[in-house]
Every structure is written in C-alpha cells, then in structure tokens.
Amino acid sequence: MAKAEPNVVPLCDVLLVLLIIFMVITPLVQKGIDVKLPETASDTSGGQPVGLIVVTLFNDLTVDINKDHFVDMKLAGEELRRLYSTRADKTIFLKASAKCPFSKVVELIDVCKGSGAETLGLVPEYFE
Numbered sequence: 001m002a003k004a005e006p007n008v009v010p011l012c013d014v015l016l017v018l019l020i021i022f023m024v025i026t027p028l029v030q031k032g033i034d035v036k037l038p039e040t041a042s043d044t045s046g047g048q049p050v051g052l053i054v055v056t057l058f059n060d061l062t063v064d065i066n067k068d069h070f071v072d073m074k075l076a077g078e079e080l081r082r083l084y085s086t087r088a089d090k091t092i093f094l095k096a097s098a099k100c101p102f103s104k105v106v107e108l109i110d111v112c113k114g115s116g117a118e119t120l121g122l123v124p125e126y127f128e
Contacts, residue, residue: 036119052066052091052093053065053066053080053083053091053092053093053117054066054092054093054094054095054123055076055080055092055093055094055095055112056094056095056096057094057095057096057097057100057104057108058097058100059097059099059100061073061100061104063076063108065079065080065083073104073107073108073111076108076111076112076115077111077114077115078115080092080111080115080116081115084115084116084117085116090116090117090118090119091117091118091119091120091121092117092119092120092121093120093121093122093123094108094109094112094120094121094122094123095122095123096108
C-alpha cells in the first residue's frame with residue numbers, strides 16, 4: 001500500500017523567497033518626519049541667542065515679542081511685519097501658556113505666518 005506524503009520542498013522554497021523579499025523591502029519602506037533642528041549661536045545674552053524672535057502667548061491673550069514688546073493679539077501681526085521688514089532670516093519661535101486655548105495658539109500661528117515668518121518653531125515649555 002502506497003503512503004501519500006505531502007511534498008514540503010516547494011512550500012519551503014516559497015517561504016524562503018518571501019522572507020528574502022520582506023528583508024529587502026523593509027528598510028526601503030520605513031518613513032519618518034523630517035526635522036530641522038535649530039542652530040545654536042555662540043553669542044548669547046540672557047539665555048536666548050541673539051537675533052531670534054520669540055513670541056509668547058499668555059492666558060489673557062496678550063502677546064510678548066522678545067520679552068520687550070507687550071501687544072494685544074490683534075496688533076501682533078503689525079509689530080511682527082515691522083520686525084521682519086528688515087530681516088533676512090524669517091524664523092520665529094512660539095511659546096504659549098498651558099492654560100491658553102489651542103484655537104488661540106493656532107490663530108497666533110496664522111498671524112505669524114501672515115506677517116512674513118517662513119519657518120515657525122514651537123517651544124514646548126510649560127508655564128502658567
């Protein structure tokens with residue numbers, strides 16, 4: 001009486017080919033987010049590099065530009081336009097209070113982009 005045995009050689013061949021295909025394809029498929037890290041300047045004053053514009057949004061919706069211009073959120077665009085009119089580097093960093101509504105942060109981002117900022121960085125710093 002003849003025994004019927006399954007032939008597993010073709011199955012092993014197919015599995016090895018699939019393993020090789022996945023080993024070759026996996027490194028090519030990996031995706032990520034492009035991140036542009038800020039450059040540091042050697043000349044600093046007060047812990048902040050010279051020449052940067054840092055905009056801070058507080059709970060009462062007042063905007064502080066570089067710790068010396070306190071303006072209302074509606075007037076921030078005009079002040080930023082004035083600052084960017086003479087600058088070649090159009091980078092801005094934005095900090096916001098943790099208790100500030102997110103819609104106001106997005107509105108300030110829109111104001112900053114509309115005033116001429118090309119690169120916008122968010123500073124993940126928690127303050128009240």
